[in-house]
Amino acid sequence: MQGKRTLKPRDGNPGPIKTAVIGLGRAGWNMHVESLRKRTDYQLVACVDGEADRRREAESLGAKTFATFDEFLKAPQGAELVVIATSTDTHCDMSIRSLNAGLHVLVEKPMTATLEEAQRLVAAAKQASTLLTIHHNWRCNPEFRQLQSIVTSGILGRVFLIKMIWNKFRRRNDWQTLSRYGGGLMNVGCSHSIDLALQLLEAPVKDVWADLQQVICPGDTEDHAKLLIRGENERVIDLESTFACIAPQSKYTVMGTLGSAWLQDDEFIIKYLEPGSLKPLATQETLAATGREYGAPGDVLHWQEKRLPRAPESMALDFYSELWQSIRRGKELLVKPDHALEQIRVGMLAKKGTRFK
Numbered sequence: 001m002q003g004k005r006t007l008k009p010r011d012g013n014p015g016p017i018k019t020a021v022i023g024l025g026r027a028g029w030n031m032h033v034e035s036l037r038k039r040t041d042y043q044l045v046a047c048v049d050g051e052a053d054r055r056r057e058a059e060s061l062g063a064k065t066f067a068t069f070d071e072f073l074k075a076p077q078g079a080e081l082v083v084i085a086t087s088t089d090t091h092c093d094m095s096i097r098s099l100n101a102g103l104h105v106l107v108e109k110p111m112t113a114t115l116e117e118a119q120r121l122v123a124a125a126k127q128a129s130t131l132l133t134i135h136h137n138w139r140c141n142p143e144f145r146q147l148q149s150i151v152t153s154g155i156l157g158r159v160f161l162i163k164m165i166w167n168k169f170r171r172r173n174d175w176q177t178l179s180r181y182g183g184g185l186m187n188v189g190c191s192h193s194i195d196l197a198l199q200l201l202e203a204p205v206k207d208v209w210a211d212l213q214q215v216i217c218p219g220d221t222e223d224h225a226k227l228l229i230r231g232e233n234e235r236v237i238d239l240e241s242t243f244a245c246i247a248p249q250s251k252y253t254v255m256g257t258l259g260s261a262w263l264q265d266d267e268f269i270i271k272y273l274e275p276g277s278l279k280p281l282a283t284q285e286t287l288a289a290t291g292r293e294y295g296a297p298g299d300v301l302h303w304q305e306k307r308l309p310r311a312p313e314s315m316a317l318d319f320y321s322e323l324w325q326s327i328r329r330g331k332e333l334l335v336k337p338d339h340a341l342e343q344i345r346v347g348m349l350a351k352k353g354t355r356f357k
Helices: 027-036 052-059 068-072 087-100 115-127 140-152 188-199 319-329 336-351
Strands: 015-021 041-046 064-066 081-084 104-107 131-133 159-167 205-213 224-231 237-242 253-256 257-265 267-272 304-307
Touching: 015 027, 015 068, 015 319, 027 041, 027 052, 027 064, 027 081, 041 068, 052 064, 064 068, 068 087, 081 087, 087 104, 087 115, 104 205, 115 131, 115 336, 131 336, 140 188, 140 257, 140 267, 140 304, 159 188, 188 224, 188 237, 188 336, 205 336, 224 336
Parallel strands: 015 041, 015 081, 041 064, 081 104, 104 131, 159 237
Antiparallel strands: 159 253, 205 224, 224 237, 253 257, 257 267, 267 304
16 A cells, blocks of 8 residues: 555645545445536546456546555556545544555435444544545435525524435335445435534434335335434424325425425425514413404414525535635535434434344
């Protein structure tokens, strides 16, 4: 293995970042190689995969290829950054070895398969002279950023509940249905949704309740998840993600003391009350309700409505551009290791008491 180099996050180099992709499957090839090959701020110099036909595809792009990670580390082709897109069970070891070799690391989600691995990796990153980040790229999505802007705007008053419904009906039988590789819905899709939920929570996690089930997919992992995540600010995220629901539902609903917002087709609809429009309301002490009616007589609510585009491109971020700024200019990482550690911790709390590990 090569000796440890001393790449600095503020290196001042205006040129492309020489990058290696480890694993040429769905994520490695479709998400990372296909993106990197079109960019001028990154240069794909090496790829690693055990399949010869996949290596030939990468060689056609001008990348040096290796059958194993060990071979790559012996001759990294001047790579500065490694993108680790292998099975989840390999993330911790490959990431630590890459950091120890003086390489910046972008590891696919989830960061690791277990909380103990996550803690070891974050500790290693704090000792490294290079950067570690995690591909929680949904933070860049304009739909999520629009939702986040509504939550933080104050238009809904105190936001107390946010519903996130990420449902589909899909049967899978690949490696991600097997626990020995770090599979399961909690790692496949919920690593993204939990990461977003933690951003929307805007407070440390107070407690987590979850129901995990295996419903329609083979293997030994969960394919249905229902989580309630409560923050120290008493805000609750109601997160549902399943491979076994075809019924249409709003992906996002936000409830606040002054109204609600929800996603409908290509718009976020916001119905809200002006802060000063609510008159003080005293509790009626008698048992006989006035007029035998629910509600307070004369308490008229004057609703306002706004409609915002679902995913304006102007709100989108580019994950790789953000990472270039962090490596070359020292900009704060979009996704810090501690963020991913908390995502893993919450996922493990959800699994506690279930048969899924």
